[in-house]
Amino acid sequence: MTARILVVDDDVALAEMISIVLRGEGYVPIQAFDGKEALDLFPDAKPDLVLLDVMLPGLDGIQVCSAIREMSGVPVIMLTAKGDTTDVVRGLESGADDYVVKPFNPKELVARIRTRLRPTSASVARVIVVGDVTIDVPAHEVTRGESRVNLTPLEFELLVTLALKPEQVFTREMLLEQVWGYHYKADTRLVNVHVQRLRAKVEQDPDNPVIVQTIRGVGYRAGASVKAADEAP
Amino acid sequence: MMRALWRAFLQGLAAPVDIWRSSLLARTVTLTVGLSGLAVTLIGGYMSLTIADNLFAGRTDQILGETTRAATVAQTLFDNSVTAAGTIDVETANTTAQTAIRSAQSSPGGSGFALLRTPGQITNQTMTSTSTAGLDLSVVSSGLRAQVVGEPSQLHYQSVSLGAEAAVPGIVAAASLQVPSSGQYELYLVYDLSDVQTTLTEIQQTLIAGSLALVGAIGLVTFFVVRLTIDPIRRAARTAERLAQGFLEERLTESGEDVIAVLSRSFNRMAQSMESQIVRLANLSQVQQRFVSDVSHELRTPLTTIRLAGDVLFAQREGFSAENARTIELLLTQIERFEIMLTDLLEMSRYDAGAVALEVEETNVVPLIEDCLDQLGPLAREKGSELLVEVRGGYGESEVDQRRIRRIVLNFVGNAIDHGEGRPIVTYIDSNKEALAIAVRDWGMGMTEAQTQRVFDRFWRADPSRQRTTGGTGLGLAIAQEDAVAHGGRIDVWSKEGEGTCFRLTIPRIPLDSWQVSPLPLPPESVEDNSGAATGALPQQAQP
Numbered sequence: 001m002t003a004r005i006l007v008v009d010d011d012v013a014l015a016e017m018i019s020i021v022l023r024g025e026g027y028v029p030i031q032a033f034d035g036k037e038a039l040d041l042f043p044d045a046k047p048d049l050v051l052l053d054v055m056l057p058g059l060d061g062i063q064v065c066s067a068i069r070e071m072s073g074v075p076v077i078m079l080t081a082k083g084d085t086t087d088v089v090r091g092l093e094s095g096a097d098d099y100v101v102k103p104f105n106p107k108e109l110v111a112r113i114r115t116r117l118r119p120t121s122a123s124v125a126r127v128i129v130v131g132d133v134t135i136d137v138p139a140h141e142v143t144r145g146e147s148r149v150n151l152t153p154l155e156f157e158l159l160v161t162l163a164l165k166p167e168q169v170f171t172r173e174m175l176l177e178q179v180w181g182y183h184y185k186a187d188t189r190l191v192n193v194h195v196q197r198l199r200a201k202v203e204q205d206p207d208n209p210v211i212v213q214t215i216r217g218v219g220y221r222a223g224a225s226v227k228a229a230d231e232a233p
Numbered sequence: 234m235m236r237a238l239w240r241a242f243l244q245g246l247a248a249p250v251d252i253w254r255s256s257l258l259a260r261t262v263t264l265t266v267g268l269s270g271l272a273v274t275l276i277g278g279y280m281s282l283t284i285a286d287n288l289f290a291g292r293t294d295q296i297l298g299e300t301t302r303a304a305t306v307a308q309t310l311f312d313n314s315v316t317a318a319g320t321i322d323v324e325t326a327n328t329t330a331q332t333a334i335r336s337a338q339s340s341p342g343g344s345g346f347a348l349l350r351t352p353g354q355i356t357n358q359t360m361t362s363t364s365t366a367g368l369d370l371s372v373v374s375s376g377l378r379a380q381v382v383g384e385p386s387q388l389h390y391q392s393v394s395l396g397a398e399a400a401v402p403g404i405v406a407a408a409s410l411q412v413p414s415s416g417q418y419e420l421y422l423v424y425d426l427s428d429v430q431t432t433l434t435e436i437q438q439t440l441i442a443g444s445l446a447l448v449g450a451i452g453l454v455t456f457f458v459v460r461l462t463i464d465p466i467r468r469a470a471r472t473a474e475r476l477a478q479g480f481l482e483e484r485l486t487e488s489g490e491d492v493i494a495v496l497s498r499s500f501n502r503m504a505q506s507m508e509s510q511i512v513r514l515a516n517l518s519q520v521q522q523r524f525v526s527d528v529s530h531e532l533r534t535p536l537t538t539i540r541l542a543g544d545v546l547f548a549q550r551e552g553f554s555a556e557n558a559r560t561i562e563l564l565l566t567q568i569e570r571f572e573i574m575l576t577d578l579l580e581m582s583r584y585d586a587g588a589v590a591l592e593v594e595e596t597n598v599v600p601l602i603e604d605c606l607d608q609l610g611p612l613a614r615e616k617g618s619e620l621l622v623e624v625r626g627g628y629g630e631s632e633v634d635q636r637r638i639r640r641i642v643l644n645f646v647g648n649a650i651d652h653g654e655g656r657p658i659v660t661y662i663d664s665n666k667e668a669l670a671i672a673v674r675d676w677g678m679g680m681t682e683a684q685t686q687r688v689f690d691r692f693w694r695a696d697p698s699r700q701r702t703t704g705g706t707g708l709g710l711a712i713a714q715e716d717a718v719a720h721g722g723r724i725d726v727w728s729k730e731g732e733g734t735c736f737r738l739t740i741p742r743i744p745l746d747s748w749q750v751s752p753l754p755l756p757p758e759s760v761e762d763n764s765g766a767a768t769g770a771l772p773q774q775a776q777p
Contacts, residue, residue: 014538021541024548081533103537103572106544217595 006047035059069095073152075116092193115181162222171219265455273444303337304408323360356416385409481508525582577708617655625663637716645673653677668748672737680728721745
């Protein structure tokens, strides 16, 4: 359990303090003080998770997040000083999995990190078919026909959660609890933005979603499989 | 029926009355035309009367002159008809006199004469009374005859109406004659004044036509003159309206040196100075808002560091001495307080900057409120207050921003717990067609009227020395009020010293819809007895 965490914050004191907290929890923190440094460090450091401040000199957090997403699906948690709608949504749209609003307390931060690092539903040894998409849960692979669909761990988790119970409609609150690990009221925009990102990757036509369907006023549901769901042997 | 007619009448009246009230032009033109019409009527009437008088007076003089002449000629004829023997052939004289009279009655309109014997005389001879053929003798009134007989030496006349059907003005002039040996005779000359009347009518018609034309011309001139003077005013009004709408660069065109130009110049100067003032103030307030927002943001990063440090130390407090452990505890609680304050400040600055967007959701507020009460339950128990809910309506969903409504309710109930003196606190929920109301009532110390008026002021506290438990920042109610206003609603407060306080939130079911009446009275009276809430008064503590 020596997960490596890249801490990107231009405030040296805060970066160090976060590192202390992380070390106290048994993680290995790597510090970067601006966006460029973070991107330079990223390939060699191979972090298991990135804590990313939104307001950074030079490249801002949102640009850094997009750049990271081009390289990897590693979990990214944004540190934001603003609870403002536009900032949060922009951060999530650039690919961040979750966000924490400053000032946060260590418990909150560690809880967010734990959720993102916990082993995913890989324990379910099954192959699920939703619409024209095949999900190989143990292999963490999603394919449409012959081509592989690249999903971040969070997007994969979201898709599997929905696909495992195709008859059930998941409310946003249920998804927040099961995928993000929030046990109290949280920001439902997390769900909205990530469902959109997921659809952009798995749907043939994201405007008419088949795989992740919206049930108006309730939430989301996985679409029926084109052929009957076949159990893995 | 009558009422309907009256209403129709009033409605018919409404349009002109509206124009009268709204158009200065219409008012001025109407007034000018009315007044000049009145003046012209008076002057025209007077002129017409004077002209008629003069016309008739001139004719009367002429007629009287003729009458005198005719009477004199006739009298002379009669006198000269007496022969040397002293006899007279009255009938011959009569004929001669008639001819003479006829020739004397030369002016136009002379329509005949009559020579009548004064009745009641006894004389040697009697001359036959004669009159022009076709003359209706009834025009000679008995009154006139009496006058002639009474004063034979004088001339008399009387205005009469001639003609059987169409009344034609006429004059009958009279003189008396002494016919030798036949006694007194009366000479009546009848004149038809229709020519005078025709002239007069023509004059009057000309006068009326002229007056109408004059009044019309005055009306037209007024219309154009007023238009000419009103137009710049109208332009100024329009420009002022545009300025009021926020188009601060709007100006009037300045031309010439007249009073209008002076108005335009002063107006533009005023607009100029207003614009610069407004721009200056707007900049100032923007700078101030930005400052508050920037400060809050900038404080967040160091505060996060402090917070993390505090937490790390707090987690290890067992290893410290009691003093140090307590120090860390204090540090941590104060950091939390600081954090809440910062959040409130930021929220307030967001409202001040107008950068607030509601995130509405169809919500049943009852579970939302119960959730809030659950959250405050431990604190209330600590203070000894029981939290009760009385749901009267509120069924069905309303479109609200849950986070903000939650914040308002937490604030209300938190305040009630702080000031409730350990007595029960009742939250009432009710709704009507348009609006939703949530009221929180405590039976605590209450506030004076002066205090009540200040509750929404920022950083204001009813009693600064009082111990606070909910960690209020003094911004809670100010923010709550802004939250309510953002929904298109408002917060009302009722309080009486020693009787408690009630805050009531009323918001429309759909944000920013209009609403008239809050579904809950202020303060609400408890209607249910079974929940342990006594009517109006303090609810009894539920028995364990």
